[in-house]
Structures are given as C-alpha cells and as structure tokens.
Amino acid sequence: MKSLSNWREDAKKRAAEAAIGNVKDGWVIGLGSGTTVEYAVSALGKRVREEGLKVYIVPSSYQIFYKALEEKLPIVTLDEYPCLELTIDGADEVDKNLNLVKGGGGALTREKIIGYASKRYVIIVDETKLVDNLGSKNPIPAEVLPFALPIVLKELKKSFNVKVREGRGKVGPTVTDNGNFIVDIYCGIVKNPEAFNSKLKSIPGIIETGLFLNMANLVYVGRKDGKIDILSKS
Template sequence: MNVEDMKKAVAKEALRYIEDDMVIGLGTGSTTAYFIQFLSEKIQKGELEEIYGVPTSYQAKILAMEYGVPVVSLDQVDAIDVAVDGADEVDPNLNLIKGRGAALTMEKIIEYRAGTFIVLVDETKLVDYLCQKMPVPIEVIPAAWKAILEELSIFNAEAELRMGKKKDGPVVTENGNFIIDAKFQRIEDPLDMEIELNTIPGVVENGIFADIADIVLVGTKEGVKKMER
C-alpha cells in the first residue's frame, strides 16, 4: 500500500470503535478527513445512528457539514465518547507531536476530554523519540512571539515563526495567534517538556500530547497495526 492507502485503511479501522449514540471528537488533517468521509457513509446507510461530531477546527467542521455528519460545539455536550485524530510523530510510549495543521489547542482541549482517544497514522510517523523528525508547534500570543523565541534558546531549540505559504506574513491560528516551530535535539521526558513549555508567559499551548493516546492505529504495507497503552 502507498501512504494514501494506509491512511484510508486506518480511517476505516477506526470505525470499529464507533457505536450508536456517540459524541465523537473530529480531528484535523488528511487522515482524519478520510475518517469523516467514511463515518458519513455509515450514517447515510443507516449503519450508525445518533452520531454527533465535535470538530477541532474549521477544516473538520466544514468537512463534516459537507458530508452530512451532524456537528455540535464543545459547550453543547456533556462528554465526548471517542476522539479520532492524526499525529505528526508517535514514540514507543504513544506520546505524540501534533499541530502541523495549526489546530493544536482545540485538538488538545477535545482529546484530553475524550473517553477514548484514537490516533490514526501511517508507519512513517513512528519515531524512536519525539522531535526525531518534526519540530514541536507552539501556539503563542502574537505580541509575545519574539520574547518566546528568546526563551526557547535556553532549551537549545532551533525555533522559528511559522510563515504562511499562500499569504504574506505568519500563519494565524483560528484563535488569532501565531505558531512557533521548535526543533529540540531530543525530548527525553515528553510530559515534563509539555508542562514546562506551557509555563512560558505568552504560550497558549504546545504540540506535545503526552500520556493521552489510548489506541494508535498504524497503516503499514502489510495492513493496520494496533498499538495500545
């Protein structure tokens, strides 16, 4: 299977965990987009009923609406049964780096509140340690970005403000903030680093998701592999 086939395979596998009368956190990104599409097909066929999605971004909300998946906001639900999302890196202990889509803050809010958090990745996202391939996205208040870059130098991180590709200037999140991408040499203790980064004044949230994933479905050339905490 190529990478797109792997994404589709894990998206379909995730449907095994979805039942009637569920509230589902809908993640952001290309793999989760397949999940939303396949979820819609189940709903349209009458194989799933009373399903409601809580989107983590405008992208997820627009896709869900286009495919006919009922959408509700976080403040309209008492609980989230299952959250399904992708990741940029997954280490052997199921710690994650997320946020290349710049939706990390709402993703973390929703996914930390889910009864079960299912992560969908292809095998290229598996790493020996976090930051092996990808930087850590950090959402910051615009007025503080330069000061935070200086603060990150204490960690010996190679950090830069993320710039837009189809717009002039920096990427602006749906919360009106900037994104800094910080490449650390190696993250030995993801939970400690996640907490420490969030103590920097001006940081809204960071893309380390430690001790949160319950199940990781990995698309490989041989099929779907399941990793569990």
C-alpha cells in the same frame, strides 16, 4: 509500484476506516484536523448514509467543520456535550508509549481540548509516523499569543533554533483558528517529554504545545503491506 505518498495515503485511509468501524450509534465524537481526519470523516459519512448510523460531531478546526458539513454530519459543541465518547485524530509522531507530537496542521490547542474531553482518544497514522523518541523527525510546535511573540522567541532562542511558521497561500505567519501564531521549535530528540513540556508551558505567552502526553488510548497504524496494527498502552 506505488509511490511513497500514494501508499501512505492508502495506509491512512484504511486505518481511518478501521477506526470508524468501531463507532457506535448515538455517540458524540470529537474530530481532530488534517488529511488523515478527513479520511475518517468520509468513512463516517458513508456509514451514516449506508447504515443509518446516528452520531454527533465536535470538530477541532474549520477544515473539519466544513468537511463534516459536506458529509451532512450533525455538528454540536462542547457547551452541549462537555464529555465526548471518543475523539479520532492524526499525529506527526508516535512513540512506544503512545505519546505524540502533533500540530503540523496548526490546530493543536483545540485538538488537545477535545482529546482531554473524551473518554477515549484514538490516533490514526501510517507506519512512517512511529518513532523511538519524540522530536526525531519533526520540530515541536507551540501555539503562541501574538502579543507575547517577541518574549517567547527571545526565551526559546537561548536554547533552540525556532521559526515562526509561515502561512500557505498568504504572506505572513500561520494564524490558528484561535487567532494565534505557531512557533516550531527545532530541539532534536526529546529525552524527557514531561519536563520539556512543562518548561515550554512555563513561558508566558505559550498557550499550548504539540506534545500530547499520556492521552492516546489506541493507535491505528496503516502499514505499507496493507495490514493495520492496533497499538494500545501496555
């Protein structure tokens, strides 16, 4: 019997391969960050090698930038292609309206930018990421300008438990590819995501939040039984 982590990785890999199977020749594609997106990059590289598929990549992080280089995928920028055909990304939570919590990997601002720049925003998850309400399983992350951190923390602590995310393999806070910090907000279930997102972004110094609202068009869900569900907005 496969462990929880093993079947989840298999499920994400299958979902990533299914999503990449719909990519067309000549497309300019945005790529989010995280291990799920790494599966998508590998699947894309395989199609390029085996089918001669021609695509161009806008990565959201150094992690995916170097993974794309490893797969010999051509990298372009938003300066060259401000309108993307598609962005493929992962998520930490997905609700029934396809609203998302993202930012577990710390690349939420760049991910939101390339998602906004895309005609379609496609999400890849395993079934454990599906929730009835955002905030059910994860804190809501926010990217914060270091200069403003004391003010942001003071304001947030009036209502929530918050924590500056610690870096891995280093001492001190996580530093994003933009040179900012990540603050995790432990708020529990978010009953009104739009209002909560607006409240957070009204605080000077919060650059972006991990609430991705009304952005996703399709969600590929890898199931434990090997099936893949495709969710779309009704």
